[in-house]
Amino acid sequence: MTDRSIASFVDGLAAVPTVPGRNNFLDHSHPGNAVRRRNLELYLSEMLDRSPRVLLLGEAPGFRGMRITGVPFTNRTMFQGPANIFGLFGPGKGYALPAEAEGVAAEPTATVMWEVLAELDFLPLLWSACPWHTHVPGEPQSNRTPRITEAKLGMPYWQSLVELFSIEAVVAVGNIAHRSLQASGVDAPKVRHPAHGGRSGFKRGLEELLAGSITTQPNRQS
Numbered sequence: 001m002t003d004r005s006i007a008s009f010v011d012g013l014a015a016v017p018t019v020p021g022r023n024n025f026l027d028h029s030h031p032g033n034a035v036r037r038r039n040l041e042l043y044l045s046e047m048l049d050r051s052p053r054v055l056l057l058g059e060a061p062g063f064r065g066m067r068i069t070g071v072p073f074t075n076r077t078m079f080q081g082p083a084n085i086f087g088l089f090g091p092g093k094g095y096a097l098p099a100e101a102e103g104v105a106a107e108p109t110a111t112v113m114w115e116v117l118a119e120l121d122f123l124p125l126l127w128s129a130c131p132w133h134t135h136v137p138g139e140p141q142s143n144r145t146p147r148i149t150e151a152k153l154g155m156p157y158w159q160s161l162v163e164l165f166s167i168e169a170v171v172a173v174g175n176i177a178h179r180s181l182q183a184s185g186v187d188a189p190k191v192r193h194p195a196h197g198g199r200s201g202f203k204r205g206l207e208e209l210l211a212g213s214i215t216t217q218p219n220r221q222s
Contacts (some may be wrong), residue, residue: 005164006044008028010037013157025067032098037072041097043071046088047125054124059176060134060146065107067133072126075107076206080120084116112194116203127161129180130154151180
């Protein structure tokens, strides 16, 4: 993967239209989206340098998380505080926040995700089965579980990341991601989603996978 392929990937993602109930916070309809596109390019470039071999596939961005930052499983405070244990984000890394981020509470799931990854000293590539913000129509500051059709629309994007990063294993974080993987013919393991009190189950699931082998090629269903 190169910087050019990263830019092409983000451009393709930005081209998907916003529709009622599904916001593409990377499209060209709003000036703040340019900030988010740049943040996503920075994240993918940083991860490219780290050569992750595992992709953790979540469900969809939250309105206080990637919807604000443009980066999977991050929140406003991660860009404003010190760099985390992996040397990502924080001041001086080039990330920025759009004006509408002011006053938005930090997404707690993102905090839990990075806390657990730091505790396990495990840095995978992070993404979502549906990489756009799905919300209740008319209520943009809400989160809605993505429909099967929305996860299907997002399928080519995580598949592209698997190819571009030479990912060796994909792990589903939650049921939506697991169904998306199964629909694409990938028989991947599933761990508990860290949201809604799922921290311990999420960590335990990753520990079990790391103790075994999640660095092998994902099995294709026959």
